[in-house]
Amino acid sequence: MIRRTVDLSPGARDAFDAIIDVRSPAEFAFDHIPGAVNLPVLDDAQRAAVGTEYVQGSKFLARRGGAALVARNIAAHLEGALADRDGSFQPLVYCWRGGQRSGAMVTVMDQVGWPVTLLDGGYQTWRRQVKAALYDAPLAHSLVLLDGPTGVGKTALLGVLAVRGVQTLDLEALAAHRGSLFGAMPGGQPSQKAFESRLHDALSRLDPARPVLVEAESSKIGARVVPPSLWAAMSAAPTIRLESPVAVRAARTVRDYADFAADRLALDTALTRLPRHIGKQMVAEWRALAAAGEVETLAAELIVHHYDPAYRRQGQGRGGGRARPERAVVGIGSLDDAALEAAADQTVEALAGLNAR
CATH class of the missing domain: 3.40.50 (Rossmann fold)
Structure with a gap:
């Protein structure tokens, strides 16, 4: 069962075995939740190609091609960075808005049997909390x-x-x-x-x-x-x-x-x-x-x-x-x-x- 959360307090984040950012490497490099690791489901070039096809070509072909790329990339992570994780592994997963990219990753992880949690709202949830703390309220x-x-x-x-x-x-x-x-x-x-x-x-x-x-x-x-x-x-x-x-x-x-x-x-x-x-x-x-x-x-x-x-x-x-x-x-x-x-x-x-x- 896929859990969902918006709790990004230090205690909540530290309770996970890993925080996984599935956005592209460029997005991750620009900013990410501290302590997160980057396991992209689309790399920078793939994300650009799928986006171009979606806007300028066929939305159907963009989705089909993107799904194939995402599936291959998730498989590579399962056989690579995640290969040594046992059944008790408890990750928190996020993308830009908590949509298709993180949704694909958590769906596969859930089927594997890992107790996975999805960050509702993705990176934008984190960014809103940062802005509220440093811009909108007294320290x-x-x-x-x-x-x-x-x-x-x-x-x-x-x-x-x-x-x-x-x-x-x-x-x-x-x-x-x-x-x-x-x-x-x-x-x-x-x-x-x-x-x-x-x-x-x-x-x-x-x-x-x-x-x-x-x-x-x-x-x-x-x-x-x-x-x-x-x-x-x-x-x-x-x-x-x-x-x-x-x-x-x-x-x-x-x-x-x-x-x-x-x-x-x-x-x-x-x-x-x-x-x-x-x-x-x-x-x-x-x-x-x-x-x-x-x-x-x-x-x-x-x-x-x-x-x-x-x-x-x-x-x-x-x-x-x-x-x-x-x-x-x-x-x-x-x-x-x-x-x-x-x-x-x-x-x-x-x-x-x-x-x-």
Whole structure:
């Protein structure tokens, strides 16, 4: 018997042995339910061919040809990716709207004897829930921003705090971008919708009754826009500010961006994309430092003359011009692990003070 559901809460999704997206690879790559695997019943070329025949030729031939392709593809999945699944396998299956593609897959799975569940409304059900959470309603979580200038160690501290059990939201990891001129990561960024899917999944797994520590970002991370409900909560959130000497920040930046710094061509290209107000002479001097391999000196120059002024401007713009309450100032005086652990201690203490209010 084919079950049906619209429950996509974390607990409901985690109860399935697999979430199977039967849409084409291109649809899956653009966005999908986090944790899903792609077992397409039509690949990209097949879907395009069937659609063209349906619109421009014969609807009957399109259906007949499409059915043959779907049958062959499902057979390949049964003999391939699903071959080791026993009779207890409990999958959730979806397509674009919960129609013919997922219907074909669940019909076969049901006949095999698997207790299969169909997602009513398909991917569109998931997308409506994401939009409702990130666009249409206030965020349920109490955020605390981890603020501080470039190179101060915000991302590293978030990692240490997450290990300690502090609730954290790593926007740079979710957006696959480190939020700076040199912030691109291998593989590029997810689509805007995929970024939002990752955000919704991460937030839905956090306890709204406990504070969530999130790195202070601008409203865009690379090319991805922070959705309005989250941005409104970030704009109103209290802050814990990190401080560190410029020399330490420069050293940390070089260490964190070691792969990028080693690519002289990529580094030089990035420097040519600096804002126009920097000035041609200064950019030329920085490009010369990069060419000479003096990356730590370059990092310090960028911090003092580019990133810190930008950080001050962004701080004035956050919160609609209103000053947000600053709950603590935490210093990280070196690159040593001990300094990071001490900063984590202070941050946990500051968060505990917020809980007590």
